[in-house]
Amino acid sequence: MKRKYFIKNYTKALQSGNAAVFLGAGMSKSAGVVDWATLLKDVAEELDLDSNKEIGNLPELAQFYYNKKNNRNLLTELVKNEFCDIKEPDENHMLLAHLPIHTYWTTNYDHLIEDSLIAEKKKIDVKVKDADLTTYVYGSEATVYKMHGDVDHADETVLLQKEYETYADKHSRMLNALNRDLANCTFLFLGFSFTDSNLKYILANLRVLAERNNGEMKTHYCIMQHPKRREGESEDDFEYRSRRQSLVYEDLTRFGVEMVMINDYGEITQILREINKAYYQNTIYISGAVADPGRWNLKDVEEFVFNLSGALVHEGYRIVTGYGLGIGNSVIGGVLNEVYMIKCKQLEDELIARPFPQGNDEIKKKWPAYRRDMISYTGISIFLFGNKLDKDGKIVFSNGMQQEYEI
Numbered sequence: 001m002k003r004k005y006f007i008k009n010y011t012k013a014l015q016s017g018n019a020a021v022f023l024g025a026g027m028s029k030s031a032g033v034v035d036w037a038t039l040l041k042d043v044a045e046e047l048d049l050d051s052n053k054e055i056g057n058l059p060e061l062a063q064f065y066y067n068k069k070n071n072r073n074l075l076t077e078l079v080k081n082e083f084c085d086i087k088e089p090d091e092n093h094m095l096l097a098h099l100p101i102h103t104y105w106t107t108n109y110d111h112l113i114e115d116s117l118i119a120e121k122k123k124i125d126v127k128v129k130d131a132d133l134t135t136y137v138y139g140s141e142a143t144v145y146k147m148h149g150d151v152d153h154a155d156e157t158v159l160l161q162k163e164y165e166t167y168a169d170k171h172s173r174m175l176n177a178l179n180r181d182l183a184n185c186t187f188l189f190l191g192f193s194f195t196d197s198n199l200k201y202i203l204a205n206l207r208v209l210a211e212r213n214n215g216e217m218k219t220h221y222c223i224m225q226h227p228k229r230r231e232g233e234s235e236d237d238f239e240y241r242s243r244r245q246s247l248v249y250e251d252l253t254r255f256g257v258e259m260v261m262i263n264d265y266g267e268i269t270q271i272l273r274e275i276n277k278a279y280y281q282n283t284i285y286i287s288g289a290v291a292d293p294g295r296w297n298l299k300d301v302e303e304f305v306f307n308l309s310g311a312l313v314h315e316g317y318r319i320v321t322g323y324g325l326g327i328g329n330s331v332i333g334g335v336l337n338e339v340y341m342i343k344c345k346q347l348e349d350e351l352i353a354r355p356f357p358q359g360n361d362e363i364k365k366k367w368p369a370y371r372r373d374m375i376s377y378t379g380i381s382i383f384l385f386g387n388k389l390d391k392d393g394k395i396v397f398s399n400g401m402q403q404e405y406e407i
Contacts, residue, residue: 001258003271006221011278013186020103020185021096024199026265027191028108031090034082063161076155083109083151089116095272097122099279103181104144109151117142128153130173147174164201179209182218189222190268206255217256223268226261281379283318288384289398290326302330305384309334313350320378322371323355324401327384368403375407
């Protein structure tokens with residue numbers, strides 16, 4: 001699928017509130033977290049194997065090591081030691097957290113996506129165990145499902161081949177929740193490779209779901225890198241692997257998965273930036289203040305702003321406003337008129353109005369952060385007039401609007 005069509009379609013899913021993401025190990029690797037092959041490097045060497053040659057069979061590799069040692073604690077300690085090293089979310093995680101995504105799934109053990117959501121000041125509900133599915137965090141803005149566990153419970157992570165094989169029996173609630181979301185949400189799979197054992201397992205569930213629904217499936221998207229020739233790989237082997245990979249990708253369309261091919265995984269950041277831009281350009285920030293309308297009169301100003309706000313909502317835009325002097329009432333009035341008298345839509349879907357808190361100088365020091373927060377949820381800004389009365393009653397330029405323009 002061409003990138004621009006994917007961005008357009010996924011943005012529509014965001015606007016309708018049913019977009020979800022599924023994060024694989026590649027998303028954490030870009031933030032400096034160890035990947036599976038590196039995690040099991042020493043394990044493989046002890047078995048006289050090469051973890052890089054076992055990329056598609058890493059759970060099996062862990063199982064071989066367990067079979068030899070008959071001790072799961074050795075692998076548990078490995079997970080603890082490698083994943084307890086705190087890493088900061090990278091730009092990809094922050095771009096995802098900034099979007100209005102309510103459903104996050106991941107096979108990763110780290111806390112990167114949770115930390116990025118908290119940094120966005122979002123209240124989250126994290127599901128690690130099946131028992132977590134029976135409780136809820138009221139008022140949560142995002143739910144994170146950690147399908148294979150969490151580093152804080154390293155002894156319960158899904159790591160061995162036998163743990164994959166018995167997953168459906170031991171984690172039926174988690175699997176049911178995944179199937180529910182796959183049936184109802186539009187997923188974006190990120191950080192997976194063609195040989196990823198986790199992706200193969202998830203796609204197997206999609207196949208079952210497709211058969212159960214007579215082939216009727218939600219469309220999902222997977223960003224994947226074009227095959228690259230590995231070190232030491234012959235030209236014939238590379239061409240064979242590339243052909244087979246293309247056939248697998250084509251086969252995935254039977255289960256509703258559209259592939260978005262990129263040349264390098266570094267392109268994911270730019271794609272997420274474009275999705276953020278596309279989504280937030282549907283929301284407009286109206287900034288302004290008017291004490292002196294110049295050659296207009298105040299009634300003309302109010303009518304103009306009223307009609308402008310209503311027209312924007314009529315065209316499908318959402319409005320954010322800080323309730324500026326002489327502007328705020330007309331913005332709200334225009335939106336209310338369009339929503340209640342004409343469109344009968346929900347007001348909270350069309351308008352975010354945030355009056356500035358009044359008070360002492362300490363309160364006013366927080367205004368720049370308050371402005372920045374409001375503007376961060378918009379992609380277009382409109383500035384109207386821009387003057388106010390100072391404490392002596394003189395008309396002066398609105399420094400608040402200037403600050404919003406600079407932001």
